[in-house]
Amino acid sequence: MQVAEIHAARRARAQQAFAGGGVDAALITAPANVRYLSGLVSSNAAVLLPAEGPGVLATDSRYAEAAARDCPDIELVTERHVDVALAGLAVRRGWRTLAFEAQDLTMERYTALAAAESYDGSAPPELVPLGHVVEELRMIKDETEIELLARACAITSQAFEWLLASITPGRTERELAILLERAMVDLGAEALAFDTIVASGPNGAIPHHKPSDRRFERGDLITVDCGARYQGYHADMTRTVALGEPAAWQREVYELVAAAQRAGVAAAVPGADIGDVDATARGIIEAAGHGAHFQHGLGHGVGLQVHEAPIMGYDRTGKLMNRVPVTVEPGVYLPGTGGVRIEDTLVVRAGAPTDTAAVGTAAVSTGAAGPAQLLTTTTRELLVL
Ligand SMILES: [Mn+2]
Known part of the structure; x- marks a missing residue:
């Protein structure tokens, strides 16, 4: 299996693990989980995974070149505020219920994610904790x-x-x-x-x-x-x-x-x-x-x-x-x-x-x-x- 295929297969397994739970998409922010699902090593990156279909990787300009090289099979968004960028994308794509990694997201980042100002006039998504879905896959x-x-x-x-x-x-x-x-x-x-x-x-x-x-x-x-x-x-x-x-x-x-x-x-x-x-x-x-x-x-x-x-x-x-x-x-x-x-x-x-x-x-x-x-x-x- 090629390296990119390994990461795509992991994303598919993660989707299976949370699909059916009433969640439209999951926002993965824990660095080891992001690396596991995308192959990207970054101190500022996140993966948006819909319940079905291809995911999206966000990172900032410092890592954009590495992401383009190491993660050629996933849509890439280059933004500094990766959580808000991907949550905004989720809302625009109609994914209203967004699961997040409560074990990783700080209160400050969660507050930004929940704030109406982050969504350009659209209502913020409904945020629910994802649990340790990716950590369990990684075992x-x-x-x-x-x-x-x-x-x-x-x-x-x-x-x-x-x-x-x-x-x-x-x-x-x-x-x-x-x-x-x-x-x-x-x-x-x-x-x-x-x-x-x-x-x-x-x-x-x-x-x-x-x-x-x-x-x-x-x-x-x-x-x-x-x-x-x-x-x-x-x-x-x-x-x-x-x-x-x-x-x-x-x-x-x-x-x-x-x-x-x-x-x-x-x-x-x-x-x-x-x-x-x-x-x-x-x-x-x-x-x-x-x-x-x-x-x-x-x-x-x-x-x-x-x-x-x-x-x-x-x-x-x-x-x-x-x-x-x-x-x-x-x-x-x-x-x-x-x-x-x-x-x-x-x-x-x-x-x-x-x-x-x-x-x-x-x-x-x-x-x-x-x-x-x-x-x-x-x-x-x-x-x-
Ligand atoms: Mn030990």
Whole structure:
């Protein structure tokens, strides 16, 4: 399938998803959703999708050339106020009920969209929330998307493995983060998927610690949470390593988190309830008396955003499906003492991918761990440096 056809097929699926709900057209404004439906990467763009028939893309003059090049199959409007331009077009075409993405539109932009002055004498459209229609479509990835995600994850694993030689006493968290980020870019990352976390010693107890000037010491556990972005797709991986021979408690906590992580990966199968997957991993940590030391969710979807549907937590419902990439990232955090987190990005699979060569990863089979396809491949054994 040509790239333009992929985006046209996605728009058709989005139309099917909201058609029949009494909505004449949908205004898509969330940047990742606009990119998913049009192929355009822009900080100021929107897509107008009627319930039936071709859609319209709007962006401003800074992106007009890219839009003409990358999105040749969709009508293009070049305007600075993309929401109002497309809503005006909808009204002129008789599409009176307009669904909008309440999760994205600010109050200020909504107010402009609802204002009579925006419509040159016509009545404004009736605005109704669309819901997370496009985010739900984005959950299940096609093999092309999985290939890009696999590339982002391969860069991440490779950069991390290169970094291990630089984890030495006296090095600061900030220095290590910069070395890793540079390595990911050198290996082909277009950007970072998110700000790198390096948490050493007692800082390991803070799940989203910001790298500081603390110097590594022998006896530290060091948690590194990192990811490369490749053609829009975000990798997410965490490893915890020991600097010097670990104390008994460090090894014990590590083995506990590793067991919970393996169980979570094994439970991530098509049809599994996401609350149950969380509970499977969490139950192991709770049984060891550390339930209170694992307060975040087990994982999340990854794709055009680093955190996207499905969010896997103890208070979440929904089912995993074939070709849904997620992270599995349990942790144990001991305030004032330290912590361990182990995280992989993986793809929920009903079976092996049809063309493993195209997916570009050696880690298709996870053996006893279950049928998931692990995209981040660095060892999960405790590395003692
Ligand atoms: Mn994550």
